[in-house]
Amino acid sequence: MRRFLNDRQTFRQFYLVGLVLFAILVALVWQQVQSPNTLPLRTAETPAFDAVNEPIQPLPEAIAVADDKFALGETLFNDVRLSKSRQVSCASCHNLQMGGVDRQPHSPGVDGAMTAVNTPTVFNVAYNFRFNWNGKFSSLVEHTDALMQNPRVMGSEWPDVLSTLDTVSDYHQAFTAVYEDGITRTNVIDAIVAYETALITPNSRFDRYLQGDQTALSPTEQEGYGLFKAYGCVSCHQGVNVGGNMFQKFGVVGDYFADRGNVTEADFGRFNVTQDEADRYVFRVPSLRNVAVTPPYFHDGTADTLEQAIEIMVKYQLGRPIPSEHVQQIAQFLQTLTGEHQEETLTAMRR
Known part of the structure; x- marks a missing residue:
């Protein structure tokens, strides 16, 4: 009888310890969900690279026109x-x-x-x-x-x-x-x-990277590309033109226009074409090729820098915080999308 009581007491102790450990595990998971900045989004340290399976593809050298x-x-x-x-x-x-x-x-x-x-x-x-x-x-x-x-x-x-x-x-x-x-x-x-x-801009550094030149991008730029994919930017900006091939609402998880104010008819986007309420604030996703040399950004031209544009996109399209370090890395990746016209790299000139 005494042995039975001892075994029962031991089992109860193990049971209580298990409950405590489970509660700690739940608390840690909940903290990570509520505070994504505690564990910054990271990419694989040395991912296997297969250009064929990448969501972005290189531009051809030329489009034939007489x-x-x-x-x-x-x-x-x-x-x-x-x-x-x-x-x-x-x-x-x-x-x-x-x-x-x-x-x-x-x-x-x-x-x-x-x-x-x-x-x-x-x-x-x-x-x-x-x-x-x-x-x-x-x-x-x-x-x-x-x-x-x-x-x-x-x-x-x-x-x-x-x-x-x-x-x-x-x-x-x-x-x-x-x-x-x-x-x-x-x-x-x-x-x-x-x-x-015929006005295409091939031979960007990122195109060369996709074509097998792993030295075309610095480690920071490669990390920026990884973050571009990991955050979900690539869900809208992919393909040969890094966008330009789908529609998307501006403000998927936040009301961009209420926060910006001064809404105009042009802000209604595709609604002006279809008169379908589901198309209000929907726009054609822009291409990001040469984006570093084509400010300001968005249909309303309100973002003057790549960094501002990235922060707005992450806030209103993805609904998550982003460390400034990641903003800089993604911006550096986007600069590698600048291609060539007449065999000269496009340049960022002052407006």
Whole structure:
């Protein structure tokens, strides 16, 4: 009987110790869930690298466009005579020396009218699945046609444009060489689109890294790429264009627009196209290629630096805190996405 009582007492002691250990384990797990900063997000120290299975793929070296059509499109792209005021061209907003943008929150068009949204880069535009921040246009042809007539951009009417081009002998010769029917609305758009399609920026350091050059990125930049994936940024920014291939709501886990204030119609995003309430504040995800040289960021141009943009994205899209060290590492990775145009690396110039 005494042995039975001793065994029962021993069992009770072990049982109490087990409960205490279990309670401690639960408390530690709960603390980690409630305070993610206590254990910063980390990537594998030496991950096995397989470029084929990476969520981002390198750009090709070039997209083939006939030389004569490319040259004609380039001339039209830079010609202010296509605008109603004869003062702005496609290149006015899409300056190739500034990453394919003008580095302003909103761009001045005809007669100084300001665009409702920030101008996205024209580089690598061929890899976007829709055009405009709200995805209104499904092709570059539709998009170019609309911009030519947009009163905030080119403000032109096609009869006037064609009449103007018809008075230029060089255009007669160039159009006749490329198109049997010469100067037409369809052919003007086609030449501009062909030129824009060829504006890709291959051979970024990150592309070289994906192609097997492990020395193309520093250890910190590689860590930044790992964090970019681990935090979930890559769920929207992937593929050959590191974005540009899907829609997403701006403010998945927080009300960005309530916090920013001064909501405009342009902030409604895709809702302006579909009138579907589910599309309010939904936008085409931008490409992050050359992002380091194309500030300011977002459709409203409110973030001036990569670091600000990263912090806003993590807060409103992912809903989690992020250490400043991780912000810097991700920003350094994003700088490796800067590619080349005409065999020269794009540069970050002052606005």
